[in-house]
Amino acid sequence: MTHILRIDSSLKGEASVSRRLTGRIVAKLSEASPGATVTERDLSRGVPQIDAGWIGAVYTAPEARNADQASIADYSDRLLSEVKAADILVIGLPVYNFGLPATLKSWIDHLARKGETFRYTAEGPEGLLKGKRAIVALSSDGTKMGSGIDFASGYLKHMLGFFGISDVEFVAADQLVFDSEGTIRAAEDRIESLAA
Structure with missing residues (x-):
């Protein structure tokens, strides 16, 4: 049975274009796999940034953690478990100031754990989350995806690949300020053509 993890990070709530697109992608995938x-994770509610306390928590053996470390590690482990359990990740990527929302970056930071999502080998780093698919719904007001000022899509694709997720597709509703209706319609048409 297919398990989908939907990740949203837009601060715009129901007015969010990336949320609209992730919703349609999940509906399309669910229709193809009844x-x-x-699982839904709304990062706009806040994701703690990693810090020295986080490092101390996640790299301390569970039985040796104090209460604060156990709480920190539990939250991070839940994010990691959601990704590990998913066959398909549907990620909303609103472009903020040419990059990722801070909460989406923090989510990635929680996942970047040696021995869990990647390991180092004599040949270099190896991602440990192989066999998963990611579909990214990118929205932006003025930034064109793949342009010299897009510091969001390339970074997210790189990090997913670093974790072993190489099957990454983008659905872009970019440069919305120039033709919002046409851009969204093209993105929705792209969703309809996605292979299930």
Whole structure:
């Protein structure tokens, strides 16, 4: 049975274009796989930034953690478990100031754990989350995806690949300020053409 993890990070709530697109992508995938299950994670509610306390927590053996470390590690472990359990990640990527929302970057930081999502080998780093698919719904007001001022899509694709997720597709509703209706319609048409 297919398990889908939907990640949203836009601060705009129901007015968010990236949320609209992730919703449509999940609906399309669920229609193609009627038994699919969906886990939703809304990062706009806040994701703690990693810090020295986080490092101390996640790299301390569970039985040796104090209460604060156990709480920190539990939150981070839940984010990691959601990704590990997913067959398909549907990620909303609103472009803020040419890059990722801070909460989406923090989510990635929680996932970047040696021995969990990657390891170092004599040949270089190896991602440990192989066999998963990611579909990214990118929205932006003025930034064109793949342009010299897009510091969001390339970074996210790199990090997913670093974790072993090489099957990454983008659905872009970029440069919305120039033709919002046409851009969204083209993105929705792209969703309809996605292979299930």
